[in-house]
Amino acid sequence: MRTWALITGEYPPAKGGVADYTFLVARDLAAGGDEVHVFAPGTADPPPTLAGVTVHPLPDHYGGKALRYMSRTFRQLPSNTIKVVQYVPHGFGCKGMNLRFAWWVYRHRPVFTMFHEIIFAAVPGQPLRHRLLALATHHMARLVIRASRHYFYSTPSWREEAEKRGAIGIPSTWTPVPSNIATDAAHEQVTDLRRKHLREPGELLVGHFGTYGNLISAMLRPLLTQVLTRQPAARILLLGQGSERFLAQFQAESPTLAQRMTAAGALPSTELAVHLKACDLVLQPYPDGACCRRGSLMAGMALGCPIVTTANQRTEPIWQESEAVVLVPDADVAAMADAAVALLEDPARRQELASRAKALYETRFAVNVTVQALRAAAESAP
Numbered sequence: 001m002r003t004w005a006l007i008t009g010e011y012p013p014a015k016g017g018v019a020d021y022t023f024l025v026a027r028d029l030a031a032g033g034d035e036v037h038v039f040a041p042g043t044a045d046p047p048p049t050l051a052g053v054t055v056h057p058l059p060d061h062y063g064g065k066a067l068r069y070m071s072r073t074f075r076q077l078p079s080n081t082i083k084v085v086q087y088v089p090h091g092f093g094c095k096g097m098n099l100r101f102a103w104w105v106y107r108h109r110p111v112f113t114m115f116h117e118i119i120f121a122a123v124p125g126q127p128l129r130h131r132l133l134a135l136a137t138h139h140m141a142r143l144v145i146r147a148s149r150h151y152f153y154s155t156p157s158w159r160e161e162a163e164k165r166g167a168i169g170i171p172s173t174w175t176p177v178p179s180n181i182a183t184d185a186a187h188e189q190v191t192d193l194r195r196k197h198l199r200e201p202g203e204l205l206v207g208h209f210g211t212y213g214n215l216i217s218a219m220l221r222p223l224l225t226q227v228l229t230r231q232p233a234a235r236i237l238l239l240g241q242g243s244e245r246f247l248a249q250f251q252a253e254s255p256t257l258a259q260r261m262t263a264a265g266a267l268p269s270t271e272l273a274v275h276l277k278a279c280d281l282v283l284q285p286y287p288d289g290a291c292c293r294r295g296s297l298m299a300g301m302a303l304g305c306p307i308v309t310t311a312n313q314r315t316e317p318i319w320q321e322s323e324a325v326v327l328v329p330d331a332d333v334a335a336m337a338d339a340a341v342a343l344l345e346d347p348a349r350r351q352e353l354a355s356r357a358k359a360l361y362e363t364r365f366a367v368n369v370t371v372q373a374l375r376a377a378a379e380s381a382p
Contacts, residue, residue: 002378003035003081005074007105009062009091011040011055012048017295018116020180022086024367025374026053032371037077039070041093061093062101074108082378083111087144089120089137096120097136102143109147112377114175115158116293118165141165150377152370154293157314173377176292178367179302182273193278197262203233204344207279207305209272209296212242219285219310219333221250226337227283228257231344236261239275240296276300281343281350282307289315289330298365301325304358306350308339318364324356 006026010019019040026036030052038047042057056073058066074081085105090096105111118141122134142165145151151167152175153159159172197205206227210216227234238247243263251258264275276282282305284290284297289312292298300307301324310330311319319325326343328335343350363369 001033001035002375003037003078004029004374005037005039005077005081005083006086007039007070007083007111008086009041009088009093011038013045014040014043017177017180018086018088018091020295021116021177023048023050024178024180025084025370026050028367028371029374032375037073037081039073041066062098063093064100067101067104070104071108082381083108084374085111085113085144087113087115088117089140090117096133097140099136099140099143102140106143106147110149110381111144111147112374113144113148113151115151115153115162116177118153118158118161138165145170149381152373152377155291155314156316171377171380173373175370175373176365177295177298178365178370179298179361180295181269181276181299181302183302183361183366185270185273185277185303189274190278193274197235197237197278200233203235204231204280205237205278206234206340206344207237207239207276207282207300208284209239209276209282209299210242210284211240212238212246215287216285217246217249219287220246220283221253222333223283223285223336223340224250224261225254225257226333227340227344228260230337230341234260234344237275237279238263239267239272241266272299273303276305277303279305281305281340283336283340284309285330285333285336286310287330288312290319290325290327291315292318292365297325298361301357301361301365304354304361306343306353307357308336308343310336318360322356322360324360325353 006022008022010016012019012023026038027050030036036053038055041061047055060066092098092101119137120133145165145167150171152173154177224236244265247263282300290297290309291314307325309325311327312330326339328339
């Protein structure tokens with residue numbers, strides 16, 4: 001049995017992708033018989049209870065009190081406790097510039113580090129405060145990298161950034177972020193939901209899951225307009241926080257087409273899984289391209305949904321090589337509409353994509369793959 005200490009900026013009941021990720025990793029490590037300690041800022045409500053997992057609520061957001069508490073607690077844990085930093089610079093307070101925390105990590109080396117994000121990028125002409133943030137996150141990353149015995153990264157671009165900051169020669173593993181919603185859905189519930197939304201024989205349910213930010217909405221609006229116009233059998237199901245607002249705006253511009261659209265809003269994990277699984281096709285446009293850090297993409301992959309998404313220079317080769325999704329250029333809404341309409345008319349191709357998506361997720365992206373990588377790194381550590 002090993003002892004693990006997961007150091008994170010958020011943990012349930014706090015909301016966020018890193019919180020969900022840390023919960024899943026803690027759960028699976030403990031399920032394998034290991035002892036797990038989670039260090040995270042305290043919340044008003046208690047954390048979920050998991051056998052084998054002890055949550056240590058910190059007295060502040062990685063300020064002096066929290067760091068002193070952690071130092072005392074680690075002296076009481078076994079000396080071979082494996083510390084795993086869930087690294088996002090802005091996750092540790094001080095508006096993303098917590099150099100004191102980075103020094104604490106360096107003083108308590110060695111650690112494992114999972115880079116969910118690594119820096120705030122410096123861009124010519126940006127405001128002074130952004131230049132200071134970029135400089136601070138650069139130095140924080142260098143310290144944490146120097147403290148790392150092994151590091152993990154959610155997308156290959158973070159490895160490139162880590163190597164620019166001294167990580168060459170340090171063992172590393174690519175561990176994409178798994179889906180943070182339920183990865184299965186009851187067949188009866190899926191059937192009932194399809195019956196609710198599909199009123200006529202031959203109708204098809206097309207879904208989108210996201211938060212409907214301005215950039216994605218600017219792509220999604222003309223995309224859905226084209227799909228609804230060109231495929232009269234299509235009905236749209238919008239999922240995620242912000243979907244009601246998006247539908248209201250769409251309705252103001254295209255009231256007739258909006259009659260074939262439904263916004264489900266933010267849903268609990270199991271209900272969201274049922275809604276996604278009910279879709280004949282899922283459209284996931286991203287202005288900066290699909291990548292393995294996209295939780296909304298992973299959610300559909302885990303459920304075996306046929307997906308059309310976008311690609312750019314940051315899209316990892318695995319998406320093209322696996323043929324598990326249909327990729328179109330990131331700015332080409334017309335190409336995405338063409339692909340969507342073609343797939344809606346080809347059920348055999350949709351089934352093939354669904355099978356490929358599920359298989360790729362289970363072999364490369366599922367949380368057990370991450371846990372296996374952590375254990376392998378622990379085995380090889382001196």
